[in-house]
Amino acid sequence: MTFKRGNLEKRVPDLPKQVKWCKKCVMSNQRPRIAFDENGICSACNNLEYKNNVVDWDAREKELITLLDKHRRSDGSWDVIVPSSGGKDSGFVAHQLKYKYGMNPLLVTWSPLKYTDIGIENFRNLCDAGFVNIKCTPNGIIHRKLARLSFEEFGDAFHVFVLGQVFFPIHMALRFGIKLMFYGENGEVEYAGHAEAVDKPYTDRVKDEDWIKGYLKGTTLDELMQYSYENKDYIDEKDLHDADLTFYKPPPREEMLDSGISRTYYYSHFHKWFPQENYYHCVEHTGFKPNPGRTEGTFSKYASLDDKTDGFHYYMRYIKFGLGRCVEDASHEIRDGHIMREEGIALMHRYEGEFPEKYFKDFLEYLGITEDHFWEVVDSWRLPHLWEKVNGEWVLKHPVA
């Protein structure tokens, strides 16, 4: 398959044309791959019911210990990889694996596009808590071009981060002969999929077709680069075949299968997942610090705060799906019983879709684009069933109520 741009409907496929909001939380049916039941309850809420009432967490912990024992090494070498930017979730997982279960984790980091001060501090503090880290800082010229390309073609500059975050750790696992890898939570399975999917502890990076389609947005980097060479004046042919592109792509399929590292496990399968508790754990044990103020676009202070550009990832989600950053935090807090739905709605009205003003200039400079071009790209991603212009301003047609 070669990459074709297609019209907007093709680029943002399969969204139901009628917007529905979950009756329990504040998530809508516009979240890709989410399912709603006949009572108007989303799969994330139903999955949580399932996890609270059906899952035997003691048995899951035994499952975890069996898995860890299978990979545990007694010669002092690393036996598990934890991809981590220094945030509270991966910090929690690494700390638990090392100090509760006696594993020897290697932390692997794919650098944020543009570190925030608090992000780099948290990253260092986590290493200071007793971890070795291998970090890849990608070629800045190529990275910026790819970020701009991803912004224009996928509506998300952050996609270049996602590629490296997924593939760089697998390259490192192969390099060091480590056969086990742990992420924190599987957002897809936990929040979007059906309950049967919640019973799956891992994603297989080689075999899971849905994953490949969903995460690479139906294309490969090579196809995208080939397309861009013909269509974008800022990409040269010489950019296409460069060793510096290695970590944006998966290692060869056979190598992944032979080494047995195609699976990445999720800690949230084995342990009940509370972002707030991960936060408190890391404050106490890994020197984690929250933002001094609220994160733009939401009410929380502790979620994904290491990259100056990630506010635009959430802002573009808001444009593409009508779902920004606040909706995730508020829905999680409602499901965890920390706030009522009414409070969640009030928070949504207050913060959802707030423009990430603080780093706007940094973002434009990073991509090398003008403000006019930025808005041109933004508006090219507004689906007509979600957005309308009222008195010259874009507004959501069906906000949460």
Ligand SMILES: [Zn+2]
């Ligand atoms: Zn829900």
